[in-house]
Amino acid sequence: MNRVYAIQDQENSRESVKKMYASVMREFDDLRGVVCSNDKVLIKPNLVAPFEKATTDLTLLECLIKTILERKAVPIVAESSGFEFSTADTFRILGVDKLCSAYGVKLLNLDDAEYQYVESGNPLVPEYKMPKILSVVDKVIDVPCLKGHSLTKVTFGIKNLFGLLHRETRRKIHATNLELGIAYLRKLVHVDFVMVDGLWNLINAVYSEAFYQGIVVAGNNVDATDRVCCSVFGVDYAEIPHIRLCARSVRYRYVPLSEIKEIDNHIEERRNHFIKQNCIYKSFYSFDRLFSAILKRSVIPSLHYWLGLRPYIDQKKCDDCGRCYAVCPTHAIRNKRILHKKCMNVRCFKCREVCPNHAVIEKGLHK
Ligand code: SF4
Numbered sequence: 001m002n003r004v005y006a007i008q009d010q011e012n013s014r015e016s017v018k019k020m021y022a023s024v025m026r027e028f029d030d031l032r033g034v035v036c037s038n039d040k041v042l043i044k045p046n047l048v049a050p051f052e053k054a055t056t057d058l059t060l061l062e063c064l065i066k067t068i069l070e071r072k073a074v075p076i077v078a079e080s081s082g083f084e085f086s087t088a089d090t091f092r093i094l095g096v097d098k099l100c101s102a103y104g105v106k107l108l109n110l111d112d113a114e115y116q117y118v119e120s121g122n123p124l125v126p127e128y129k130m131p132k133i134l135s136v137v138d139k140v141i142d143v144p145c146l147k148g149h150s151l152t153k154v155t156f157g158i159k160n161l162f163g164l165l166h167r168e169t170r171r172k173i174h175a176t177n178l179e180l181g182i183a184y185l186r187k188l189v190h191v192d193f194v195m196v197d198g199l200w201n202l203i204n205a206v207y208s209e210a211f212y213q214g215i216v217v218a219g220n221n222v223d224a225t226d227r228v229c230c231s232v233f234g235v236d237y238a239e240i241p242h243i244r245l246c247a248r249s250v251r252y253r254y255v256p257l258s259e260i261k262e263i264d265n266h267i268e269e270r271r272n273h274f275i276k277q278n279c280i281y282k283s284f285y286s287f288d289r290l291f292s293a294i295l296k297r298s299v300i301p302s303l304h305y306w307l308g309l310r311p312y313i314d315q316k317k318c319d320d321c322g323r324c325y326a327v328c329p330t331h332a333i334r335n336k337r338i339l340h341k342k343c344m345n346v347r348c349f350k351c352r353e354v355c356p357n358h359a360v361i362e363k364g365l366h367k
């Protein structure tokens with residue numbers, strides 16, 4: 001029987017996250033029915049960019065690692081960040097590398113992994129480049145975030161699998177039909193358990209204001225769990241093509257473990273925003289496919305940087321206090337200027353957070 005549980009505790013603390021995790025584990029018998037002794041378990045978090053609130057909470061990730069180790073199984077954390085971000089920097093800035101090494105857990109940067117071509121069934125992109133590790137592991141546990149997305153409207157468990165694909169395949173899917181591409185990917189990956197981190201509510205996957213909502217949704221079926229996430233997020237699943245395509249006929253039992261306050265993200269009111277964003281991104285990726293063949297590198301990070309959001313120091317407001325120099329994880333700031341080459345694949349905006357004079361501003365067309 002497919003089961004989905006959801007719990008909410010709006011007290012923003014590590015202890016409350018641990019308590020919610022413990023409640024979920026009680027309902028799933030500490031994963032006894034999911035993870036067996038000696039299983040190799042691939043954990044796929046959402047580490048899209050170096051932003052804590054937009055990525056899988058490390059307390060949840062740590063709790064899950066401990067449970068898998070208690071089951072005497074072998075956890076492997078695997079991820080490739082968003083196309084325009086550096087995965088290695090994202091791991092380092094978020095502290096995922098330290099967490100994994102503290103537990104002796106393998107952290108796999110999928111950008112450096114081995115891949116193989118797999119027939120996808122998708123007529124627009126017939127072969128997907130998938131990491132070989134998927135054919136070696138016994139179980140897959142999906143740990144996405146519950147948040148909005150500027151192209152697919154929402155991103156939960158099914159969409160989170162997109163980060164498993166080689167960047168080349170992601171680029172092809174982006175340039176054709178993203179929703180269809182995700183639905184075909186779902187058929188290629190068997191997810192054994194999914195735990196959705198809905199601690200923060202963001203209307204976009206990375207750059208948007210975040211509100212603490214303290215929700216965790218978990219299930220033994222990713223399609224059913226995504227349907228429940230839609231209700232929690234205040235959106236009709238039939239309006240989200242990749243979820244509708246995957247989860248139309250799934251049967252499940254949903255039990256809220258506490259009263260869940262539904263989030264209303266006014267998605268319907270932003271219909272034109274999604275149409276515009278999809279057109280922009282499709283042209284970005286089509287342009288990239290053309291020019292990368294000539295330049296021998298993807299131009300997506302540069303396009304995101306120069307047309308998307310980037311930090312800029314207002315010289316008139318800056319008093320050269322040096323706080324942003326100290327906090328920048330890529331040492332990209334010197335003499336009141338940002339070295340764009342160093343900032344480009346990170347764009348963490350820590351410089352803006354620490355500036356006492358509000359001298360660091362965002363530039364770009366997209367927000
Ligand atoms: S310049 Fe600012 S946004 Fe860029 S990496 Fe440094 S701290 Fe992050």
Ligand code: SF4
Nearest residue numbers: 318319321322324355
């Ligand atoms: S923190 Fe602000 S005021 Fe200080 S050096 Fe950076 S931009 Fe200038």
